[in-house]
Amino acid sequence: MNDTVPGLVRRAAQEFGDALAYSMDGRTLTFAELHDLVRLTAAAYHQQGLQPGGRVVLWAPNSIDWVVAGLAVTYAGGTLVPANSRYTAHEVADIVDRTHATLVVIADGFLGRTQIADLRELSPAAPILDLADLAGLRAGTRAADLAAVEAAAYAVTPDDIADILFTSGTSGRPKGVLSAHRQSVAAAEAWSAVGEVTSADRYLVISPFFHSYGYKVGVLVGLVHGCALFPMATFDAEAALELIEAERITMVPGAPAIFLGLLESPAFPGTDTSSLRFANTGAANVPVTLVERLQRELSFDLVITAFGMTECVVATMCRRGDSDETVATTCGRAIDGMETAIADPETGEHLPAGREGELLLRGSQVMLGYLDDAAATAEAIDGDGWLHTGDVGVLDDNGYLRITDRLKDMYICGGFNVYPAEVEQALARLDGVVDVAVIGVPDARLGEVGKAFVVRREGGPDAEAVVAYARERLANFKVPREVVFVDALPRNLGGKVLKTELRSTS
Template sequence: MDTIPGVLRAAAERFGDHPAYVTPARSLGFAALLAEVRATAAGYVAQGLQPGERVALWAPNSIDWAVAALAVTYAGGTLVPLNSRYTGHEAADIVDRSGATLVVVDDGFLGRTQVADLRAASALPRVRAIVEIADLEGLRASGEQVSRAEVEARAEAVRPDDVADILFTSGTTGRPKGAMSAHRQSVGVARTWGELGGVTADDRYLVVNPFFHAFGYKVGILTSLTTGATLHPLATFDLATTIDLIEGERITVLPGAPTIYQSLLAAPERAGRDLSSLRLAVTGAATVPVVLIERMREELGIDQVVTAFGMTEAVVVTMARADDPADLVARTCGRAIPGMETRIGDGGELLVRGEFVMLGYLDDPAATAAASDDDGWLHTGDVGELDAAGNLRITDRLKDMYICGGFNVYPAEVEQVLLRSDAIADAAVVGVPDERMGEVGRAFVVARSGAHLDPEALLAHAREHLANFKVPRSVVAVDALPRNLAGKVLKNELRNRS
């Protein structure tokens, strides 16, 4: 059955004690994973979770993240992952708007006070309990009063068309929108990605991509269930740790943003290290230089280097294939994967349609209608070209979104935060090239009359309200922003100034 509980049970039966997760602290086989998920699901039921209710998960990559996430759907709930770098304000907004009744959180991650920050940002009116991920054992203990039969009945009752997860993505309005996916979609895209990558139970898969992101969750956690691959989760990207893990654990699969591979190639500590186990790298989220693809194959010895295009609303749309030449992999995002279609619409906009396009945006029929037309085509907001073989090349963005270190940043959201500063009368943010991060934000700001503009104070204000990847790296003071006759900021003109 194409449900997450279904593929988890099938994986436990098929792969048994084969390692599902390995970290320096512990490892967990597929059968043991199922047992922990069942017990955690019972804990959720004991906390009052009802079928269809939502659970927000705010934590970095770990074995416990996977257990906590899989247990949500096993108990019949819907998973709402939160970016581990979010501020309390950002996290609370999504908890409130999603109507989450439980929140699982890694309190103290990066030296912060997540629980206190949540409570300071909102009264959390729908939340029954906040569970610290470090105390999943306590949650499981509370679930001992729940019968095994009741938990299994919850898992059995889940249907392929039920909403499995809601992943929030910002839009051009700056307000995050929750993209809803059914179980059949989340499982299907994970299975398809694994098949195209040739992933098997022999693979050892280093997951640098965050679990809260579709790349880490759906083509990480869920692909492991459909293939039997062993996952090695990293809470934060650390170059030395990554090299140690590749060599020591004989890592074979390493997907990620181009930044990861550029860092590996530039690392002096790579000298003399054996990274020859790497066989598959899947990258995207930015323009990829041809020379990077060539160096990944030649210097890192990665047999299969491919690029892909996806988005929260569709996860994976296109993907290059194993035998594609380096220049095609670098120039394009590959061809539509099985079950998906692509075409170019008005103004060169990329349109996508198929099995893995979201069900719609949570509680936002207007945004859903604006994103998808009557024929089922999702309007991506990206401008692209398709060659004769159907390979996609992204040439521009209709939306102003840029990508910093593999994460989407929507300027409207950043601008709204900047405009809350008493010193700012007007603001516009654009992405500018950065050798390491791909793109970083540059804020063009107009000071209020009589106000003193302190760029460092403005950036400090932004850090209080935004995750670090959204915070601009530089501030440029201008007398006025360039606008057209309709009042729209001419961002191309600002980019040309950069």
């Protein structure tokens, strides 16, 4: 079936065959070759004990091997659990434990780290495979393993769970978001329909594959339309510009910081960007001037902003013909199959156009729920099927959404959501820290960065020690960039930290 991920892999091989599917670091792969490698890798997983329904954690940066390893999980009937490549072993060990992972596939050595050794120290029993060893395992697969995974691939249904993507929550612990195959495929189809994607497109994928925008609006889009993908493991403006010119790239989604990086690069004035046609941005407010520069200086014909979240990957998008101001100041209107509403956060009453309140989403893209957390699922999705996003927004008379604030304390650093509660819980374990609160503050390059307000005991850690402790336990985008020591945190009568007061001093 084409509404399952294995179905997309098979159909892409049949329909696009010898067309280029991937190109990265001098290596290329056609859609037919991709299918063959996915089948063999799935057979290797089966030989290692993966059965339909089993979960596989994939901890690696963007690469062709990531794509093969990830797609092979669902081809074997399993559930893909991507882990942020910048997570620490502490964070990944928690995911491995909570998903009861059958296998953990790791790209060892990314950013000079020792991921396998670090995880083995924390989770000695974890069934770890080095991503680099998969080629050897593929060579040892048997006909029986191939037959088993082909049967498993055909047995996958649209309602089976395809993936579990972890997103932090206000409780401070990441929550696993469950998505069915039909939802992951639909996200790719909806996004690419608005972006007018075809097999002629050449797609520079800067968004990480562990993120919904890299996987569902990246990898799966390529399978749906047969367009060639050019992934980057880490963003480098000069390298990206070189790829755009050399490979005649047509599509570049990314956070505003990505496009500003391209425009401000010393290499930009001498780069031919005339092949570019479609830019998709979001995750932060977009200046009108940036939209104009994308069209005028980077040659994009279609610039679209959108709103989505891990719990609902694609909710709203702008459309061709929307004004530059509309694209810059709104997140567009609901895509097909989705509804939006604004509700009074206290009473739950739905509000008319122009009134500010909590954004609610309902429709095909809303997650199935949170992994092993019925209470959090019920809190997020009400009895009428509305997902309570925690974002404050306004809908205009035409249904266009403008995000104005956040009910939650979440801020966005370089395109990634950061939930202060998780950072606060980590820092609270540092010896000498009495109390801590974290907020997001504006940053010209990353949009927002963390600022930690710390109450410490006499002789407690200095700012460098606080940051170093955070770096050991949290992904780098979660690490506060600034530490301020205070005698006490401002709190209301109920004991809640008054973060509005902290923001007013920043």
